[in-house]
Amino acid sequence: MLDITPTEWTAILLSLRVAVIATLVATPFGIALAWLLARREFWGKSVLDALVHLPLVVPPVVTGYLLLLTFGRRGLVGAFLADHLGIVFAFRWTGAALACGVMSFPLLVRPMRLSIEAIDRRLEQAAETLGAAPWKVFFTVTLPLALPGVLAGMVLGFAKAIGEFGATITFVSNIPGETQTISSAIYSLIQTPDGDAAAGRLVIVSIVLALGALIVAEWFARRATARLHGN
Amino acid sequence: MLRVDVEKQLGEFTLAASFSSEGRVTGLFGASGAGKSSLVNMIAGLLRPDRGTIVIDGETVDDTAAGIHVPTWRRRIGYVFQDARLFPHLNVAQNLDYGRRMNNLAPDPAQYRRVIDLLDIGALLDRRPGKLSGGERQRVALGRALLSRPRLLLLDEPLGALDEGRKLEILPYLVRLRDEANVPMVYVSHDAAELRQLATQIVMLKQGRVTSFGGVKVLT
Numbered sequence: 001m002l003d004i005t006p007t008e009w010t011a012i013l014l015s016l017r018v019a020v021i022a023t024l025v026a027t028p029f030g031i032a033l034a035w036l037l038a039r040r041e042f043w044g045k046s047v048l049d050a051l052v053h054l055p056l057v058v059p060p061v062v063t064g065y066l067l068l069l070t071f072g073r074r075g076l077v078g079a080f081l082a083d084h085l086g087i088v089f090a091f092r093w094t095g096a097a098l099a100c101g102v103m104s105f106p107l108l109v110r111p112m113r114l115s116i117e118a119i120d121r122r123l124e125q126a127a128e129t130l131g132a133a134p135w136k137v138f139f140t141v142t143l144p145l146a147l148p149g150v151l152a153g154m155v156l157g158f159a160k161a162i163g164e165f166g167a168t169i170t171f172v173s174n175i176p177g178e179t180q181t182i183s184s185a186i187y188s189l190i191q192t193p194d195g196d197a198a199a200g201r202l203v204i205v206s207i208v209l210a211l212g213a214l215i216v217a218e219w220f221a222r223r224a225t226a227r228l229h230g231n
Numbered sequence: 232m233l234r235v236d237v238e239k240q241l242g243e244f245t246l247a248a249s250f251s252s253e254g255r256v257t258g259l260f261g262a263s264g265a266g267k268s269s270l271v272n273m274i275a276g277l278l279r280p281d282r283g284t285i286v287i288d289g290e291t292v293d294d295t296a297a298g299i300h301v302p303t304w305r306r307r308i309g310y311v312f313q314d315a316r317l318f319p320h321l322n323v324a325q326n327l328d329y330g331r332r333m334n335n336l337a338p339d340p341a342q343y344r345r346v347i348d349l350l351d352i353g354a355l356l357d358r359r360p361g362k363l364s365g366g367e368r369q370r371v372a373l374g375r376a377l378l379s380r381p382r383l384l385l386l387d388e389p390l391g392a393l394d395e396g397r398k399l400e401i402l403p404y405l406v407r408l409r410d411e412a413n414v415p416m417v418y419v420s421h422d423a424a425e426l427r428q429l430a431t432q433i434v435m436l437k438q439g440r441v442t443s444f445g446g447v448k449v450l451t
Contacts (some may be wrong), residue, residue: 122316128303129275129310130330130379137304140333144320227320 002201010177011185012205018093018181019161022101023154026108030157031150034112035142055167056106064170067099071171095172096179100161103168108157111217115149115224116142148224152217159213163206182206233257233383233417237273237283237293246270246439249283256409258430259419260450265436267419271387274417275310276303288382304333309376309384309414313391315368317360323371324356330379343378349411350374350404366397370404377412384416390425398425405429423450 004012036042037049055063071078071089081087089095119142127137143150165183172179174188186202189195234251246266259267272278274285276292279300285293287308292301309330317326327347331338347353350370360368369389376384389405390398402425409416409429420426426433427447435443435450443449 120316122312122314123318125277125303126310126312126316127318127329127333128277129306129308129385130333130375131304131307132329132333133304136333140329141318 002204004201004205005198007176008185008198008202011180011182011202014093014096014177014179015162015181015183018096018100019158021094022097022104022161023108023158025097026101026105026157027150027154030105030108030112030153031143034109034116034146034153035138037109038113038116052109053106055103060103060164060166061170063102064099064167067095067102067167067171071095071098089172091172091175091179093172093178096168096181099167099171100164103164104157104160107160108153111149111153111156111221112146115146115152118149118224119145145227146224148220148227152220152224155213155217155220159210159217162209162213232286232288233274233415234284234286235270235274237270237280237285239269239273239278239280241269244439248434248436248439248441250434250441250444252432252434254415254430254432256416256418256430256432258426258433258447259417259436260421260423260426260433261436262421264438266439267421267436268387270436271310271385271417271419274383275308275385276301276306307334307380307382309379309381311369311372311376311384311386311389313388315360315365315372317363317368317371317375319360321360322356323352323358323360323363326360326371326375327352327356327378330375334379336380342380346374346377346412349407364397365393366400369393369401373404373408377408377414381414384412384414385419386416387419388421389418390420390422402428426450 033052037045069075073079073082073090078089087094089098124137124141127141132140163183165187168179168181169184169187174180174184180188182202182205186199189199189202232251232253236249237246239246244266246269248266248270259270261267269278273280273293274287280293280295282295283293284291287306291299292306293299318329321329350373352367352370352374355363355367355371363371373389390401393401406429418426418429427450430447433445433447433449434441
């Protein structure tokens with residue numbers, strides 16, 4: 001049916017690796033931020049909220065360029081990480097993961113935040129009266145009840161990460177086997193005279209992956225409702 | 232023993248209550264809006280008094296002058312809310328066990344059995360809260376609070392959300408609780424008949440002030 005060549009497989013597997021790592025690393029930050037935005041009032045909250053959503057509205061090429069300036073070899077953070085921890089982002093797949101993580105972060109945080117906001121705070125109060133310290137309340141009541149939303153956020157973030165293009169290509173370029181994801185492979189193929197068939201195959205793969213992620217996210221959202229009603 | 236002497240400003244409403252009670256069941260009686268729930272929430276530590284002291288079982292849990300405010304989770308109280316507030320993601324058995332786990336107490340199968348029998352909830356253990364009737368939920372909530380081994384049990388209109396029939400179904404359990412569970416209780420209600428059956432002492436609240444204090448006869 002789909003006769004996928006080794007080069008195309010490389011791009012698909014790289015995309016999956018980049019998206020999985022981006023999602024897994026972003027998730028703890030996403031949960032913490034979602035909780036902060038849902039449950040706490042603090043100075044600068046609306047600024048933080050806007051900052052989280054920024055990658056959604058700023059042109060991806062701008063985000064990619066800012067990442068290059070910050071995390072590139074000569075960037076302030078990039079130079080530090082390379083010299084002291086040996087972590088290099090520039091023109092590496094790790095950089096692609098960073099770009100995808102940043103770009104998908106708003107989509108990842110949103111369902112998490114909504115599901116935490118939907119939890120009845122009086123349940124958390126009840127847990128406190130039963131002797132649960134605040135961090136125990138979070139891990140035994142808040143997080144389990146928000147779990148379907150957390151998973152939905154992870155799936156949405158993953159779907160966005162796997163399709164990310166603009167920031168990734170700006171930040172880490174389009175190197176086959178290192179930073180060439182499905183999207184940048186399609187972009188290259190379209191510009192090649194007889195690349196249409198190969199581009200078509202990758203287009204189908206990316207649509208299937210995105211659609212699958214949306215269906216899974218929807219399924220988690222339904223579970224969330226059932227869970228909150230205790231059935 | 233419970234000693235309360237607090238003031239709290241809540242918008243236009245001023246709550247200034249002072250009483251101390253040795254009774255097994257202290258009934259907090261008053262119309263809705265008299266400040267009963269706010270007072271109980273202060274005893275629970277969910278609400279912080281503007282001024283005053285609260286002493287539970289000899290321990291000062293609130294003293295604004297000394298800057299003492301013990302957080303709710305360290306007060307070792309049990310709280311039964313009008314709306315049960317069972318954890319929807321846990322079944323009945325897990326709800327019952329929650330307080331014990333949070334306080335790192337050793338399992339006490341004898342006590343567990345006693346509470347389950349006392350409240351007749353043995354048949355419900357595997358169910359989710361969503362599959363329980365209002366009366367069953369309230370009994371599980373009572374069990375959950377008792378099994379955290381509190382030194383004071385607060386009950387805020389525990390029958391308030393139930394219809395007449397259900398109330399009559401739960402009331403005998405509360406009487407048994409009073410006589411057998413050996414935990415002092417603060418029982419909030421606007422229903423004099425309910426308190427006459429349960430309370431050993433009455434604190435009457437009117438518009439944020441204690442107007443009378445004494446045995447159940449102050450209800451007449």
